[in-house]
Amino acid sequence: MPACRFCFTTYPREFFILGNGPRKDVCQRCGIEEGLIEESEAAMLFDAGLASSRLTLLSRRWAPMLWVLALWGMWFVILSDIPTWGMFSLIVLIIVSLVLPVNMMLNRAKYSALFSGLTPTHQRPPGH
Ligand SMILES: [Zn+2]
Structure with missing residues:
Protein backbone atom coordinates (compact mmCIF):
# COMPACT_ATOMS: atom_id res chain seq x y z
CA MET A 1 0.00 0.00 0.00
CA PRO A 2 1.39 3.42 -0.92
CA ALA A 3 1.90 6.20 1.61
CA CYS A 4 0.63 9.74 1.19
CA ARG A 5 3.35 12.35 0.61
CA PHE A 6 1.67 14.87 2.92
CA CYS A 7 0.23 12.91 5.85
CA PHE A 8 2.48 9.79 5.49
CA THR A 9 -0.54 7.52 6.01
CA THR A 10 -0.84 4.27 4.08
CA TYR A 11 -4.16 3.66 2.33
CA PRO A 12 -5.40 1.26 -0.32
CA ARG A 13 -4.87 2.57 -3.85
CA GLU A 14 -8.48 3.76 -4.27
CA PHE A 15 -8.01 6.36 -1.51
CA PHE A 16 -5.45 8.26 -3.61
CA ILE A 17 -6.04 10.86 -6.28
CA LEU A 18 -4.91 10.12 -9.79
CA GLY A 19 -2.27 11.97 -11.72
CA ASN A 20 1.41 12.76 -12.01
CA GLY A 21 3.62 15.53 -10.65
CA PRO A 22 2.06 17.26 -7.64
CA ARG A 23 -0.87 14.82 -7.66
CA LYS A 24 1.31 11.72 -7.33
CA ASP A 25 0.87 9.76 -4.09
CA VAL A 26 -1.54 12.21 -2.46
CA CYS A 27 -4.52 10.84 -0.55
CA GLN A 28 -7.95 12.32 -1.26
CA ARG A 29 -8.18 14.12 2.08
CA CYS A 30 -4.80 15.83 1.58
CA GLY A 31 -5.75 16.47 -2.06
CA ILE A 32 -8.72 18.54 -0.88
CA GLU A 33 -6.65 20.32 1.77
CA GLU A 34 -3.93 21.16 -0.78
CA GLY A 35 -6.50 22.27 -3.36
CA LEU A 36 -5.59 19.57 -5.89
CA ILE A 37 -9.13 18.17 -6.23
CA GLU A 38 -12.67 19.27 -5.49
CA GLU A 39 -14.68 17.64 -2.72
CA SER A 40 -17.02 16.06 -5.29
CA GLU A 41 -14.08 14.18 -6.83
CA ALA A 42 -13.15 12.50 -3.53
CA ALA A 43 -15.37 9.42 -3.67
CA MET A 44 -13.62 7.71 -0.77
CA LEU A 45 -13.88 10.70 1.55
CA PHE A 46 -17.07 9.76 3.34
CA ASP A 47 -19.65 12.26 4.49
ZN1 LIG B 1 -2.62 12.36 2.97
Missing part, protein backbone atom coordinates in the same frame (compact mmCIF):
# COMPACT_ATOMS: atom_id res chain seq x y z
CA ALA A 48 -20.60 12.31 8.15
CA GLY A 49 -23.62 10.01 7.78
CA LEU A 50 -21.74 7.34 5.85
CA ALA A 51 -18.78 7.53 8.20
CA SER A 52 -21.06 7.14 11.19
CA SER A 53 -22.81 4.16 9.58
CA ARG A 54 -19.47 2.49 8.93
CA LEU A 55 -18.31 3.15 12.49
CA THR A 56 -21.58 1.78 13.88
CA LEU A 57 -21.24 -1.39 11.83
CA LEU A 58 -17.62 -1.82 12.89
CA SER A 59 -18.41 -1.29 16.56
CA ARG A 60 -21.37 -3.68 16.40
CA ARG A 61 -19.04 -6.35 15.09
CA TRP A 62 -16.28 -5.89 17.66
CA ALA A 63 -18.25 -4.82 20.76
CA PRO A 64 -19.01 -8.40 21.94
CA MET A 65 -15.30 -9.20 21.89
CA LEU A 66 -14.53 -6.19 24.07
CA TRP A 67 -17.37 -7.16 26.40
CA VAL A 68 -15.93 -10.65 26.81
CA LEU A 69 -12.50 -9.19 27.56
CA ALA A 70 -14.01 -6.83 30.12
CA LEU A 71 -16.00 -9.68 31.70
CA TRP A 72 -12.85 -11.79 31.95
CA GLY A 73 -11.18 -8.89 33.74
CA MET A 74 -14.16 -8.56 36.06
CA TRP A 75 -14.10 -12.28 36.72
CA PHE A 76 -10.44 -12.25 37.73
CA VAL A 77 -10.87 -9.19 39.94
CA ILE A 78 -14.27 -9.80 41.55
CA LEU A 79 -15.94 -13.13 40.83
CA SER A 80 -13.06 -15.58 41.14
CA ASP A 81 -13.14 -15.44 44.96
CA ILE A 82 -16.89 -16.17 45.26
CA PRO A 83 -17.33 -19.97 45.48
CA THR A 84 -20.59 -20.80 43.64
CA TRP A 85 -21.07 -17.73 41.47
CA GLY A 86 -17.39 -17.69 40.60
CA MET A 87 -17.55 -21.22 39.18
CA PHE A 88 -20.88 -20.63 37.45
CA SER A 89 -19.72 -17.39 35.84
CA LEU A 90 -16.43 -19.05 34.84
CA ILE A 91 -18.33 -21.78 32.96
CA VAL A 92 -20.55 -19.18 31.26
CA LEU A 93 -17.50 -17.09 30.34
CA ILE A 94 -15.67 -20.09 28.88
CA ILE A 95 -18.72 -21.03 26.80
CA VAL A 96 -19.16 -17.46 25.56
CA SER A 97 -15.43 -17.16 24.82
CA LEU A 98 -15.55 -20.32 22.71
CA VAL A 99 -18.81 -19.52 20.89
CA LEU A 100 -18.08 -15.87 20.10
CA PRO A 101 -15.14 -16.37 17.67
CA VAL A 102 -17.09 -19.09 15.84
CA ASN A 103 -20.10 -16.79 15.63
CA MET A 104 -17.90 -13.97 14.32
CA MET A 105 -16.42 -16.26 11.67
CA LEU A 106 -19.86 -17.41 10.58
CA ASN A 107 -21.13 -13.82 10.33
CA ARG A 108 -18.04 -12.59 8.50
CA ALA A 109 -19.63 -12.79 5.05
CA LYS A 110 -22.69 -10.85 6.21
CA TYR A 111 -20.46 -8.21 7.78
CA SER A 112 -18.36 -7.92 4.61
CA ALA A 113 -21.50 -7.55 2.51
CA LEU A 114 -22.93 -4.85 4.77
CA PHE A 115 -19.59 -3.04 4.89
CA SER A 116 -19.11 -3.12 1.15
CA GLY A 117 -22.63 -1.73 0.84
CA LEU A 118 -21.38 1.28 2.80
CA THR A 119 -18.26 1.64 0.64
CA PRO A 120 -18.49 3.80 -2.50
CA THR A 121 -17.81 1.92 -5.70
CA HIS A 122 -14.40 2.58 -7.09
CA GLN A 123 -13.55 2.06 -10.73
CA ARG A 124 -9.81 1.81 -11.09
CA PRO A 125 -8.88 3.51 -14.39
CA PRO A 126 -6.67 1.60 -16.80
CA GLY A 127 -2.98 2.10 -16.14
CA HIS A 128 -3.40 2.55 -12.38
